[in-house]
Structures are given as structure tokens and as C-alpha cells.
Amino acid sequence: MKDFTFFSLLLFAIISFQACDDEVSPSIKTIVYTVPSNLGTVLPQNERNMITEEGVILGKKLFYDPILSANGKVSCATCHKPELAFTDGLALTTKGVSGQPLKRNVPTLTNAAWIEGLFWDGGANDLESLTFGPLTHEDEMAADLTQVLAKLKEDDEYVSLFNNAFPELGVSTSALSRALSQFERTLVSADSKYDKYVRNEGVNLSEGELDGLLLFKEKCAGCHAMDHFTDYSYHNNGLDASFVNEDFEGIFQGRFRITRDSSDLGKYKTPTLRNIALTAPYMHDGRFASLEEVLEHYNSGVKYSGTLDELLQSGDAIGIAITEVEKKNLILFLNTLTDTNFITNPQFKN
Amino acid sequence: MKVINKVQLIFLVVIAVILSSCSDDDTVNDLGTTDLKLHFHPHVNGEDFAINETYSMNGNEVSFSRVQFYVSNIELTKEDGSLVKFDGNTSEKEDDLFLQVTAGNMMYDLGEVEIGTYKSINFEIGVDTVINSTIEPTAWPTDHPLSADNPNHYYWSWNTGYIFAALEGTVNGEPFTYHIGTNDLITPTGNIDLNEATINGDNGEIMIGYNVAKFFNDIDLSIEGNRSSHTMGTKPLALKVAGNIKSSFSTM
CATH class of the missing domain: 1.10.760.10 (Cytochrome c-like domain)
Structure with a gap:
């Protein structure tokens, strides 16, 4: 009995210690993705933006939604069409907001998770950084991110999708980019x-x-x-x-x-x-x-x-x-x- | 029920105290601590500066629509030569204090420091090179200075990295843009003398002026090529502007 009191107090002390560690326990679970053996079995991920079911649901909706562009007509999928392995069949696309031809060909998103340097010259280190390029370039989606967020915040479905996927970020530029990146990392092709x-x-x-x-x-x-x-x-x-x-x-x-x-x-x-x-x-x-x-x-x-x-x-x-x-x-x-x-x-x- | 004996009790108390102390046990001097603010004060040769006002600089009419820069690795040197860092008491760079200084916002919280006399301050103009290369701007809490959600967030997505310093506006009616960045151009200020500043409960502020008029020293703005630099491709000009920003700092 004596030992019980002693150890319960000791346990209490240890628990108090652990409570000080203010790591927030994740309320949503990340998904473990396995890929076929000839691609190396493990899907590369950004350890600061691990894939979750909620993140991918939001990312997919955003990917196909022209709400992200300045004129409300251009989505990511305008140039990254699934039926063309997420390209658009054009040499230098003119499908952006300005209608001006881009300087480079639309790259495939096939197995994007593995690419360490994105864009044709590898200028972007990760998908999370890359997204702001096409989103804001005047000849692509020409988005004013402040206005985009304002529109998303007016949409109850988006508000709840953002809060579900990123409870700490909510409707935010960061969460928008993270969700798109999570979805793009799931685009694995290994079944040819x-x-x-x-x-x-x-x-x-x-x-x-x-x-x-x-x-x-x-x-x-x-x-x-x-x-x-x-x-x-x-x-x-x-x-x-x-x-x-x-x-x-x-x-x-x-x-x-x-x-x-x-x-x-x-x-x-x-x-x-x-x-x-x-x-x-x-x-x-x-x-x-x-x-x-x-x-x-x-x-x-x-x-x-x-x-x-x-x-x-x-x-x-x-x-x-x-x-x-x-x-x-x-x-x-x-x-x-x-x-x-x-x-x-x-x-x-x- | 028998209570625990004295030895066990002492053991427990010691364990509890050690384990339950959340904060790092800094040794604090007798004078205690106080909150410190860093006041970044833009001026034009001592006169007040404002965005979108026109100033005469080296014979040119200059107006700024944007003046901003990131600040990393801040260090204060105390009277006794000891260093005070703002690294969150961890070895992880991501726990460091970062600031994004804009002309429109002058006061920045550094947190608690010991009351005492401080000799100098130094910092880097730019985002610490390790962080700049490895942590994307979407990884931070939305209110962090490096977050993509920072209202003045400035970042190159086509060549990953923060725009360390940005100056935009017009000179004699012609637009100018200087975007200084890439790890090569991180600029340490060196020690800026604080004139033995006493920091205590009555004075919890260090004021650093930066003279906007110095930003274009030795740059001939009548040449169009001298009115724009995005660092890549125009590195000598970017280096010159970075050096000018560095030399614009002084205690006020």
C-alpha cells in the first residue's frame, strides 16, 4: 500500500512533466501510403505536411475549382487535365487568365511526390513552395490570395473542409497550399x-x-x-x-x-x-x-x-x-x- | 495506511520539482527581467519617413511604396561582454526569433531580457540561410513572421526562398524594384553600438534607425538597368543595395 502511494505520486510527477510539453496531439490521422515495389515502396512526403484524408479531400476540391483564379475561370486542372496525365496537350499554353502564352510547357504531375526540384529548372524545392507560382502568375491563375481567401471564407463547405483538415490554420494561404500539395502527392502512376x-x-x-x-x-x-x-x-x-x-x-x-x-x-x-x-x-x-x-x-x-x-x-x-x-x-x-x-x-x- | 517515509518524500519532491519545471532554468541576475521591444525607425537623413511621400535624394525625387526586410539571428551584447540570443533556448533554428520589419510597423517584441546595460546589437538582414533553404513558408503558424499568411509575405516560388529585403517605388516618376535574396546575400549588420543603453522597467526599448536616403548610395538611378534587381542575374547591384541597407542602420 505504501509503495502504491509512493508510485502513484511519482506517476503524478511524471504526468505533470509531460503536460508541460505543449505539443498538440494531432486530432486527425495521417495516411500511410504504400506504393508498388518497383517505385521503392514508400511515398515520399513532406514531414511537415503529412498526407491526411481530410487534407486530400480539400486539396482535390481546390485543384478543380476555378475560384482560385482572378477571373473565376481557371483551375489547376485547366492545364493539368487528368485524361492527359495532368498536362494540357499544348506546346505553350494560353489557357491562363491573361490568354498570353506561357514560356514553358505544362509538366505532368505523374508521380510528383518524388520530384525534388520542381519546374523545368528545379527552382522550387517542394510542392508547398511551388503552388504560389501558378496561383499568382499573371499569365496563369493571377490570383490575389487575399481575395481568394475572402471568397473561400464565405463558403460554408470550404470553411468546414479547411477546419477539418487544418484545425490550427483554418482558411489560410498556408492550408490552401498544403492541401493542394497533399492531393498532388497522391497522384501515383504505377499500374501501366x-x-x-x-x-x-x-x-x-x-x-x-x-x-x-x-x-x-x-x-x-x-x-x-x-x-x-x-x-x-x-x-x-x-x-x-x-x-x-x-x-x-x-x-x-x-x-x-x-x-x-x-x-x-x-x-x-x-x-x-x-x-x-x-x-x-x-x-x-x-x-x-x-x-x-x-x-x-x-x-x-x-x-x-x-x-x-x-x-x-x-x-x-x-x-x-x-x-x-x-x-x-x-x-x-x-x-x-x-x-x-x-x-x-x-x-x-x- | 502507512504514509511514505521521509527519504521517499524528499526523493519525490526533488523528482517532482525537476520534472515539472516547464521553462528552462536560466540564471537570472538580482535585478530581474523586463520585456524588450526593438524599435526600427525609418528616416530620411533624420527627418520622418513615410510610404508614398516624395523625398529629394542625391538630386532625385524618390518615393517608396514598399520598404521591408526580414531579420534573423538577433544578438545583444551586455556590458560584461556576454551575449543574449533570441533562440527560444533550443538548438533548433526554427525556434529562433524572426522579424519581418516594414516601414509601416516600427515596434517588435523581443521577449524578456535581464535588466542591465547593453553595449551593442547585431543581427542578419534576411532569413537565416538554413531556414531559408529547408522550411517552406506554409509550415509555420499563420501569425509567424515567416508564414505564407503574413500580410507582407515576400517569397520567390520559382526559385525557392524569401525576398530578404524589398524596396519598391518610383524615382523621378520611373518605377524601381529591388528584391534582395538568396543565401549568398544574407547580410550581417555587425555590432551596432547602443551607447551603453540601460534596459529596465522604465526603459524597455532599443531604437534602431535606418536611413532610407542611404539605400541608393553610389547607384546612378538615371540608368534604367540600375532601377531593378531581382538578385538573380544582377547580383552586383543586389550586393550594393544590400550593403547600403546594412550601412543605413544606427542607434537613435
Whole structure:
């Protein structure tokens, strides 16, 4: 009995100590996301903005809602359409509020969770920082965030969705960006014909597709590393011979715009090739309309400059020699990276 | 029921005291503590400054629509040479005190300091480089100076990082914009002399002036290229403006 009194007092002391620690216990639970083994099993997340069911519900609603734009007509999905693997099919889109063409091609959101440097030059460190770019750019959604928040606060459904997902932030710029980022991180594509083949899920590739796969491993996987089909790095793939145009804070100079390191001139982020058949036109400025044009560029169109990637040079030769038959088989293989379940997934749609 | 014995009681009290003390046990001198405010006072060669007023500076007619800068890593040096930091008593940078100073708001709470005589203050103009590179502005509580919800939030989303200092307005009717940022341009002020300031219950304020007229020292504003810098691509000009902001500070 004596010991009981002693230990209950001791316990009380310890509990008092713990009560001092003013960490707020999370009222909502984060979701543990697993992804297929060939993508590494774990979905990368921002530890300060872990995915919750409530956050994703809010993020999805915001993603499809033109309320976020200045004229009430442009949503994230205007340019990131699910049926085109979250691109819009245009070289340089004019679908923004101003109608002026953007300077770069709309990138896919396929497997956005893995991308460490966002935008074509990797300027944004995380989705949470990136969102303010398209939201506020005058040629994109041109949002005045103060006005957007005022509109959201007038909408009872949004108020309750914000409070459910982010009880400490409520309707706020921070919560808006966090919710959009959570939703975008759920856009995982890993269910293509190739995935089912490589995971031995009872799907076979045709002879042409298998030839294409072998060619791909030999000629393309150096940068489009499997199975993400990107190395998440930056390369100069010989699109241009010089990068002297400094306009728009260096938007035509590739990653140099961000690092101001001359060895980064003309380098752009390697895009994933997952769903590549759906995301034409290609390159950071959408200059190639088809996969045939892209392969012909690597075959005969590569231009030399000081930062041209080493993998595109051997001795005096530049580019990657690809025959017409090889092109055909490579394209057959690239088509196996189309993930129909991804573009029709009701969880990703409004 | 037998009560606990004396040894156990003493043990319990000690444990309880150790475990239940929430705050860090700073050693406080005999004089106690007081709340300290930092007063950032913009002026034009000693005259009062206001946003959107036109001033004559080096032969130019200059008007500012925005003057703001972030402040990190504030340190006070006491009379005995000891340093007072505003780091929340933790080693985590995110617990540090940050300020966003705007011309329209002059008073900033630093929290409690010991009553005594203070020799100097120093801080960095900008957002601590570790925080600037690693913590996104949506991660803070909405009332934090670094939050995306701060009404004067200034941040580059296309090249992640805070705009450390922003000066916008017109010179002779032509617009000018200086956005100073990136980790390379974090600018330590060095020690600003406080003239042996006594901080006590009657005087809980340190006043630092910044002379807006100095922002354009040695910059020829008649050249269009000298009226805009977003740091990237125009780093020499950005460095010059950052240096000018630094040298504009003095005790008042």
C-alpha cells in the first residue's frame, strides 16, 4: 500500500512533466501510403505536411475549382487535365487568365511526390513552395490570395473542409497550399502494362515492345532511369547551340537560371516517361509534336554546346544513333508506360 | 495506511520539482527581467519617413511604396561582454526569433531580457540561410513572421526562398524594384553600438534607425538597368543595395 502511494505520486510527477510539453496531439490521422515495389515502396512526403484524408479531400476540391483564379475561370486542372496525365496537350499554353502564352510547357504531375526540384529548372524545392507560382502568375491563375481567401471564407463547405483538415490554420494561404500539395502527392502512376510485366503480374510484352525495352535500357535509361523513368536530375540534351538570351530572368537558360553556374546552361529536368504517350508535345517548350520527332532529335538533331550531356557524345559523334525499326520498337515500348488506371482513377477526379 | 517515509518524500519532491519545471532554468541576475521591444525607425537623413511621400535624394525625387526586410539571428551584447540570443533556448533554428520589419510597423517584441546595460546589437538582414533553404513558408503558424499568411509575405516560388529585403517605388516618376535574396546575400549588420543603453522597467526599448536616403548610395538611378534587381542575374547591384541597407542602420 505504501509503495502504491509512493508510485502513484511519482506517476503524478511524471504526468505533470509531460503536460508541460505543449505539443498538440494531432486530432486527425495521417495516411500511410504504400506504393508498388518497383517505385521503392514508400511515398515520399513532406514531414511537415503529412498526407491526411481530410487534407486530400480539400486539396482535390481546390485543384478543380476555378475560384482560385482572378477571373473565376481557371483551375489547376485547366492545364493539368487528368485524361492527359495532368498536362494540357499544348506546346505553350494560353489557357491562363491573361490568354498570353506561357514560356514553358505544362509538366505532368505523374508521380510528383518524388520530384525534388520542381519546374523545368528545379527552382522550387517542394510542392508547398511551388503552388504560389501558378496561383499568382499573371499569365496563369493571377490570383490575389487575399481575395481568394475572402471568397473561400464565405463558403460554408470550404470553411468546414479547411477546419477539418487544418484545425490550427483554418482558411489560410498556408492550408490552401498544403492541401493542394497533399492531393498532388497522391497522384501515383504505377499500374501501366510495363509495371504489370516487370512485377510479374501475368502480363507479357509483345516482341516489338520487348525489343523496345532492350533498346531503351541501352540508349535511354542513362537519364530516364528505371523504374521512375527519370533520374530526377538536369541535363542539356542538345536542343539548342547557345543560351545567350537572358530575358525573363534567364528563363531560356535552363537550370543556370537558378544556380547561376555556367555548367548548368541549357540543362533542364529529366521528365518522367511514364504516360509519355499522353503528354505531347514534348520538351520544356513543347517544340516536338510527337515521339517520332523526339527520337529523330536524338538521332540527328542534337546540337553541340559546352554543357551538352556526355551521354550524347562519343568521340566526334553526337546524338544517339537510332534506326527506323528501332524507333518503331522504342515507341511501342514507350506506349506500355501509359497507365489507364491512373488517368481514370475516380480518386483523382472531381 | 502507512504514509511514505521521509527519504521517499524528499526523493519525490526533488523528482517532482525537476520534472515539472516547464521553462528552462536560466540564471537570472538580482535585478530581474523586463520585456524588450526593438524599435526600427525609418528616416530620411533624420527627418520622418513615410510610404508614398516624395523625398529629394542625391538630386532625385524618390518615393517608396514598399520598404521591408526580414531579420534573423538577433544578438545583444551586455556590458560584461556576454551575449543574449533570441533562440527560444533550443538548438533548433526554427525556434529562433524572426522579424519581418516594414516601414509601416516600427515596434517588435523581443521577449524578456535581464535588466542591465547593453553595449551593442547585431543581427542578419534576411532569413537565416538554413531556414531559408529547408522550411517552406506554409509550415509555420499563420501569425509567424515567416508564414505564407503574413500580410507582407515576400517569397520567390520559382526559385525557392524569401525576398530578404524589398524596396519598391518610383524615382523621378520611373518605377524601381529591388528584391534582395538568396543565401549568398544574407547580410550581417555587425555590432551596432547602443551607447551603453540601460534596459529596465522604465526603459524597455532599443531604437534602431535606418536611413532610407542611404539605400541608393553610389547607384546612378538615371540608368534604367540600375532601377531593378531581382538578385538573380544582377547580383552586383543586389550586393550594393544590400550593403547600403546594412550601412543605413544606427542607434537613435
